Every structure is written in structure tokens, then in C-alpha cells.
Amino acid sequence: MKVAAEPAQGISVAVTIADPEPLDGGILRYRIRVRAAAEAAWEGRLIVTASTDAPQPWRLIPGLFYGENRPEECFRVYPRFAPGPPDPGTLTSDHWSFRADRAATPAVFAWGTDAAVALAAQEVTDAGLTGLGFADRGGMAEVHLSFPYREEPWSYFGDAEPRPARAQTAQLDAGEVLDITFDYFVLGPDRHGYAPVLRALHAEAVAANPLVPWMDAPTAAELTAHGLHRWHYRPDPPVLLETVAFDRAIDGDNLDRQAMHIAWVSGIPWAYALARHARRVGNPEYLRDAVKVIDFCCSELSPSGTFWGTWYRAHGWRGSWTHLPNGLHARTLGEATLFLLRAIAEETAAGRDHPSWRDAAVSNLRHMLGRQRPDGNLGAVHDMYTGEVLQWSGAAGLAWIPAFVEAAEFGRSLGGPDPADLVAAARKAGDYYARFVHAEYINGAPEDVDLAPTSEDGYSAVMAYAALVRHDGDPRWLGLARRSAEWMLTFRYSYNVHFEDTTILGAYGFATRGGDQASVSNQHLGSYGLICAAEMMELAERLDDPWLRERTEENAACFRQFIARDDGDFNAYRGMVTERYYQTDCFAPKGSMLTLSHAWCLGVQLLGQEQALECWGRLARPQPARQAGHGG
Numbered sequence: 172m173k174v175a176a177e178p179a180q181g182i183s184v185a186v187t188i189a190d191p192e193p194l195d196g197g198i199l200r201y202r203i204r205v206r207a208a209a210e211a212a213w214e215g216r217l218i219v220t221a222s223t224d225a226p227q228p229w230r231l232i233p234g235l236f237y238g239e240n241r242p243e244e245c246f247r248v249y250p251r252f253a254p255g256p257p258d259p260g261t262l263t264s265d266h267w268s269f270r271a272d273r274a275a276t277p278a279v280f281a282w283g284t285d286a287a288v289a290l291a292a293q294e295v296t297d298a299g300l301t302g303l304g305f306a307d308r309g310g311m312a313e314v315h316l317s318f319p320y321r322e323e324p325w326s327y328f329g330d331a332e333p334r335p336a337r338a339q340t341a342q343l344d345a346g347e348v349l350d351i352t353f354d355y356f357v358l359g360p361d362r363h364g365y366a367p368v369l370r371a372l373h374a375e376a377v378a379a380n381p382l383v384p385w386m387d388a389p390t391a392a393e394l395t396a397h398g399l400h401r402w403h404y405r406p407d408p409p410v411l412l413e414t415v416a417f418d419r420a421i422d423g424d425n426l427d428r429q430a431m432h433i434a435w436v437s438g439i440p441w442a443y444a445l446a447r448h449a450r451r452v453g454n455p456e457y458l459r460d461a462v463k464v465i466d467f468c469c470s471e472l473s474p475s476g477t478f479w480g481t482w483y484r485a486h487g488w489r490g491s492w493t494h495l496p497n498g499l500h501a502r503t504l505g506e507a508t509l510f511l512l513r514a515i516a517e518e519t520a521a522g523r524d525h526p527s528w529r530d531a532a533v534s535n536l537r538h539m540l541g542r543q544r545p546d547g548n549l550g551a552v553h554d555m556y557t558g559e560v561l562q563w564s565g566a567a568g569l570a571w572i573p574a575f576v577e578a579a580e581f582g583r584s585l586g587g588p589d590p591a592d593l594v595a596a597a598r599k600a601g602d603y604y605a606r607f608v609h610a611e612y613i614n615g616a617p618e619d620v621d622l623a624p625t626s627e628d629g630y631s632a633v634m635a636y637a638a639l640v641r642h643d644g645d646p647r648w649l650g651l652a653r654r655s656a657e658w659m660l661t662f663r664y665s666y667n668v669h670f671e672d673t674t675i676l677g678a679y680g681f682a683t684r685g686g687d688q689a690s691v692s693n694q695h696l697g698s699y700g701l702i703c704a705a706e707m708m709e710l711a712e713r714l715d716d717p718w719l720r721e722r723t724e725e726n727a728a729c730f731r732q733f734i735a736r737d738d739g740d741f742n743a744y745r746g747m748v749t750e751r752y753y754q755t756d757c758f759a760p761k762g763s764m765l766t767l768s769h770a771w772c773l774g775v776q777l778l779g780q781e782q783a784l785e786c787w788g789r790l791a792r793p794q795p796a797r798q799a800g801h802g803g
Contacts, residue, residue, distance in 0.1 A: 398746025441774020565615020
């Protein structure tokens with residue numbers, strides 16, 4: 172580990188290293204203090220580097236960079252590692268440096284043949300916004316911290332265009348001192364060794380990074396149900412529009428996206444959440460319209476026997492958001508089928524039968540069973556006309572494991588495939604997709620970023636292996652579920668990003684702890700993690716691991732912010748919720764937010780709060796609200 176100043180002239184640097192602290196897994200942690208004193212006026216930065224022998228290293232920046240970060244065949248362009256000269260046309264380089272607020276925890280890891288090293292620091296120090304990154308140095312894997320940050324070889328803004336490198340510098344007058352503390356870790360060769368490190372860093376961040384939800388769970392449920400029904404529901408045909416604009420005065424519905432996915436960004440899961448809420452509070456209008464949406468989703472299947480991907484007002488039912496012609500995405504289809512099965516179970520318990528729902532569920536299950544390869548792979552993208560698998564890469568098929576398990580739990584009453592066949596398919600898939608979990612690289616879940624690793628891949632893996640644990644009780648599945656959960660939590664922010672008071676997120680005091688980075692490609696915070704909150708609580712109980720419960724509660728608390736409490740709240744209408752909170756300089760200025768309400772954001776919030784009220788107790792307790800005007 173080395174500390175240097177750039178430029179070196181005009182400053183003296185003293186380094187103090189505390190005795191190592193042992194962590195789980197044989198990890199040694201060193202607390203480093205750097206005291207830099209300016210001998211004359213000085214402008215520059217401090218650079219800390221550590222390295223390990225690594226002819227083929229593996230890297231991790233939580234929520235930001237995983238291994239090579241982008242498979243070569245991925246059509247979405249975003250930062251990728253590869254040896255050799257940097258290529259701006261593909262955003263590929265053998266060295267990268269980033270601003271710390273892009274990372275869910277400001278830490279950078281590199282694994283070599285026999286060991287690994289990591290560096291971690293605060294998002295902001297007296298020098299300014301921290302930077303972190305890595306480089307390939309002729310067979311050595313180097314990681315570094317920069318006080319303050321630099322971004323190179325390019326800055327990423329959410330698209331394929333390489334933006335110019337960016338940097339800040341610290342300025343010291345003669346005799347002025349810069350005092351910075353950071354952590355240096357020495358780990359073993361297991362890539363999952365990040366888990367104890369991130370647990371330790373999170374535990375220390377909690378006190379200084381408070382949760383500040385604006386409301387309790389019942390209020391959040393009431394508001395999101397209202398928002399989903401009032402702003403996203405359309406009766407002719409009965410759909411949940413994917414997005415509606417905050418500003419209703421300019422052009423009314425013409426600013427709203429006249430489309431509905433079968434699941435994921437709209438559709439069956441969120442109609443299910445609305446129905447579940449309606450039954451609890453006794454709202455017949457919500458229940459009636461939620462049932463109508465599911466009826467419409469089940470009224471027409473694709474020629475291949477599964478659901479369609481997306482309905483468009485101008486075109487009717489079509490495929491998924493995939494670059495492959497005629498493609499239907501396996502994760503979206505699996506999620507639709509899973510929540511349809513849950514809707515069938517709850518409606519049956521209430522004494523109501525929906526034959527078209529059962530027929531749709533059975534058709535989807537049968538056709539997906541028929542496409543599974545002998546090794547367990549269920550395919551990622553399927554032809555909507557022929558059922559042919561168009562893409563086998565990635566782990567999108569994980570979403571079918573809980574659907575198979577929960578369909579099997581119906582027994583013969585569903586009238587579909589033999590329950591034993593469903594369980595066997597789920598186990599085969601669990602075995603196949605375990606390789607992604609062990610490789611610490613799960614990818615392919617969202618339609619819009621192709622094969623990028625995303626937080627949504629973590630949610631799918633948690634739901635899949637939790638379902639197998641619930642059914643089998645096999646310790647192997649439990650180990651995979653734990654590992655999936657810890658990988659998913661690498662995307663979850665452990666600290667509250669600093670926002671300027673002049674931004675909307677700063678003015679409202681938005682606390683980012685508990686929010687998830689959407690993906691390495693889409694660098695904004697989102698709330699989709701609530702889809703697996705119940706499974707996370709189950710795992711916390713089975714593993715006797717309060718940390719998993721705590722991090723799940725953080726997620727729910729984080730997104731009990733920015734639910735519009737009244738018309739005009741943050742320029743939205745009552746009950747609206749956005750998809751994107753810009754915690755870094757990507758897609759939009761840091762501290763801003765997307766001024767669209769999203770059906771999935773309302774639906775997943777509603778689902779999470781309903782589960783909180785039914786199962787979790789502690790999540791339902793009232794929380795103090797953060798007052799507007801106090802930036803985080």
C-alpha cells in the first residue's frame with residue numbers, strides 16, 4: 172500500500188497505520204491515517220494505491236463494477252474492463268477511475284491468484300468528493316483511492332458517448348493540513364470475501380447516516396394504492412400504464428406512455444399488489460379494477476403459448492424490450508406467471524374462481540417446461556411465434572424457479588403439469604444457475620440492459636433460492652440464497668449521499684441509505700428491491716442473521732420517502748412515485764429526479780408495505796419525517 176501526493180512538490184505526507192483488526196474469513200483490516208501538510212500554497216490530490224499479483228484479476232466496486240463488468244456480446248455500451256489500449260468507441264479500458272457517489276459503498280476490491288486487496292473511504296472528506304478505481308499494471312492488479320476524485324479515461328453519463336475525463340483538486344494554503352482516514356483490507360482468494368468487509372463498513376455507517384422515512388407503512392400503502400389506481404389505471408382496455416407525467420397541465424395523457432408490460436415495469440404483479448391491498452382495506456373499486464387488469468393480461472396469449480411481452484395502445488400485444496426480433500424475455504414472463512399464481516391462490520381463498528387465469532398459468536408453465544435444456548438452462552429470450560430460444564446467455568431464467576415451486580404447491584388442483592415435474596425443473600434450474608452465484612456475476616434480468624449485472628438479478632436469485640429452501644429445506648439451497656442475498660446487497664447504498672441544498676433531493680433531505688443502484692449501466696437509485704423483501708425476511712429468520720433483516724428494513728424505509736403526500740408535493744400529484752433518484756452525475760444532474768410516475772414503483776411499494784403490515788411488525792411502526800429544507 173502506497174500514499175503519494177500529485178504533485179509531490181510543496182507538501183509533506185505522514186502516514187500512520189493502526190494495528191490490524193481481524194474480520195470474519197481471515198480478513199485483516201488496517202485503519203490508515205494520512206496527514207498532509209502544505210509547505211507552500213498547494214493544489215492537487217492524494218493518491219492511495221494497493222496491488223496484488225493477478226494475471227487474470229477479478230474486481231468489484233459495489234453497485235458499479237463487477238469483473239469485466241460488460242460481457243463482450245452485451246449490446247448495451249457502458250464501462251468495461253479489458254487489457255490493452257483504451258477504446259472510446261466501446262468504453263473499454265484497462266484502467267478506470269470513478270467518483271465515489273457512483274458506488275453503493277465507496278470501496279474497491281481486486282482478487283489475485285492467492286489473495287485480494289481492498290480500499291475503502293468515506294464518500295466525502297475534507298479534500299472533497301472521494302474517487303476510487305483500479306488499473307492493470309503488467310500482471311499486477313492495482314486499486315486506488317483519490318482525494319478528491321478523478322474520473323478517467325472517460326466520464327460515464329448513462330449512454331455510449333465517452334464524456335471527457337473529470338477531476339477535482341484540493342487547495343491548501345501554506346501551513347494548512349489535510350487529515351484523511353481510510354481502510355486497507357487484505358483478503359483471501361474467495362471472491363465472496365467482500366461480504367464481511369461490507370458488513371463491517373455498513374455497521375459503522377449506520378449512526379452517521381440516519382433513515383428518514385416520511386411516513387409509516389399504512390400511509391405508504393394507502394398513498395401508493397391511490398396513485399396506482401388514480402394515475403395509472405385506464406379502463407378501456409383495463410391496463411396499468413407504465414409511466415404518467417408529473418405535469419398534467421401541458422398535454423394531458425399525451426405525455427403518458429400508452430403501454431403496459433405483462434410484468435416488470437407494469438402488469439400482473441402490480442395489479443396483484445393492488446388487489447391484495449383492496450382486500451385488506453375493503454375497497455371494492457380497487458379490487459374490481461385490479462381483477463380486470465389481470466383478466467386482460469390473461470385474455471390473449473402469444474402464438475408460442477406464453478404471455479406476450481408488452482401491450483401498446485396503438486398496436487396491441489407485442490414482444491419485450493429486447494434487441495432480438497420477436498423476442499419475449501424469460502424474466503418478465505416468469506415474474507408474470509409467479510404473481511398470477513399468487514393472485515389465483517388469494518382469489519381462490521376468497522371463494523372466487525378465474526378459469527382464464529388458470530388456463531394462462533398452465534399454458535405458460537407447460538411451454539417453459541418444454542424449453543428447458545437438459546442442463547437446467549431455461550433460456551433468456553424466446554421467440555413469441557415459435558417458442559424457439561433465441562438467447563441462452565445470462566441468468567434471466569432464475570425467475571421461473573419460484574413460479575415452478577409455487578405452481579407445484581397447488582398440487583393437482585391447478586390442473587397443469589405434474590407437480591413432481593415442476594419441482595424437478597426448479598431443482599435443475601437451481602443447479603444450473605448456481606454457477607452465476609458462485610462466480611459473483613449474475614446478469615440478464617432486466618430487458619433494457621441486456622447482459623449487464625444488475626440489482627434485479629440479485630432479487631431474482633434471492634426469490635429463486637428462497638423458494639427452493641422453502642420447498643426442500645436443503646442446506647445447499649440455503650447457502651446459495653445467502654450468497655445471492657449478500658451479492659444483491661452490494662448494490663444497496665450503505666450511506667447517505669451528500670446533496671446540495673439547491674437540488675430537489677437536497678432540499679427535501681433525501682436519505683439514500685437503503686436505496687439500490689439499478690445497475691452498472693443505469694446508475695440511479697430505484698426501489699425494485701421491495702419485490703423480494705418477504706424472501707429476505709424469511710432468510711434472515713432461517714439464517715438467524717439480523718443484518719439481512721436490518722438491510723431489508725432500510726430498503727423499505729428509504730422508499731417511504733418521495734411518495735407524494737398531496738397534490739404539489741415535489742411537483743407531483745398525490746400518490747405519484749418516480750423511478751429515478753439521481754444520486755450521481757449520470758443521466759441527469761446529481762440531486763435531481765425523473766418527473767414521471769412509474770406503475771412498477773407504486774406497485775412494488777404497495778407490495779412491500781402490504782407485506783410489512785401482514786408479516787413484519789417492526790416495519791409497520793411510525794417513523795419521524797425529515798423536514799423539507801434540510802439537505803442530506
